[in-house]
Amino acid sequence: MIDSMTIISQSREFENKINIFRNLIVEWYYLNKRDFPWRSQNTSSYEKIIAEFFLQKTKAENIVEVYKKFLIFFPGIEDLANANQKQIIKIIKPLGLYKRRSKLLIQFSRFLLKHYSGEIPSKQEDLLKIPGVGPYIANAYLISQFNYRLPVIDTNFKRLYSRVFSVSMEGDPRRNSFLLEFAEYILPKNNVREYTFAILDFSALVCSKKNPKCRICIFNKICDYYSE
Numbered sequence: 001m002i003d004s005m006t007i008i009s010q011s012r013e014f015e016n017k018i019n020i021f022r023n024l025i026v027e028w029y030y031l032n033k034r035d036f037p038w039r040s041q042n043t044s045s046y047e048k049i050i051a052e053f054f055l056q057k058t059k060a061e062n063i064v065e066v067y068k069k070f071l072i073f074f075p076g077i078e079d080l081a082n083a084n085q086k087q088i089i090k091i092i093k094p095l096g097l098y099k100r101r102s103k104l105l106i107q108f109s110r111f112l113l114k115h116y117s118g119e120i121p122s123k124q125e126d127l128l129k130i131p132g133v134g135p136y137i138a139n140a141y142l143i144s145q146f147n148y149r150l151p152v153i154d155t156n157f158k159r160l161y162s163r164v165f166s167v168s169m170e171g172d173p174r175r176n177s178f179l180l181e182f183a184e185y186i187l188p189k190n191n192v193r194e195y196t197f198a199i200l201d202f203s204a205l206v207c208s209k210k211n212p213k214c215r216i217c218i219f220n221k222i223c224d225y226y227s228e
Contacts, residue, residue, distance in 0.1 A: 025199060085102045108130055163226075
């Protein structure tokens with residue numbers, strides 16, 4: 001397994017591997033990307049961040065119908081702020097964690113109205129002040145909405161980085177300081193939105209937790225997991 005000193009040393013071989021990875025994953029995305037309503041260019045900032053609330057510990061394909069229904073009943077911040085918890089639970093219950101999610105959604109919307117006039121901030125430090133918005137939601141939203149160069153880490157990133165680069169993956173991926181450092185280091189200079197979506201889609205469709213499709217994987221020639 002590599003450690004932080006390997007990253008710091010920045011050997012030419014390792015840099016070449018990173019460049020190949022970046023290029024292949026984005027190329028793959030343009031040919032194989034999944035379509036979700038919250039990824040559309042016409043999606044509002046409110047709709048994007050609601051999706052991030054739902055995507056926590058839930059597969060993207062499992063939230064689509066709930067997400068659409070939710071936006072019909074609560075199309076804006078004020079609608080959500082005026083809702084009660086039972087109304088929200090009725091819609092989001094199929095997603096699980098519905099009590100926690102419904103409580104946080106109400107706190108989130110009311111905080112926005114009180115402190116930001118209902119507008120979702122465009123700065124990470126302001127987003128992190130909002131109840132229910134942690135580093136992952138904040139960064140994922142800013143990438144999706146503004147294409148900011150920020151890292152996100154979840155089990156999908158953890159699995160792919162671990163397999164291709166033999167990155168140490170001890171404990172919770174969002175609290176692994178080395179993994180966060182690596183995720184930021186490996187980011188491309190441009191197309192961060194596409195890169196991020198690509199890893200999410202590739203991890204779901206090819207580099208899955210069980211039965212990964214190694215024989216058809218685009219990383220066969222550089223993946224440590226495959227070579228072993």
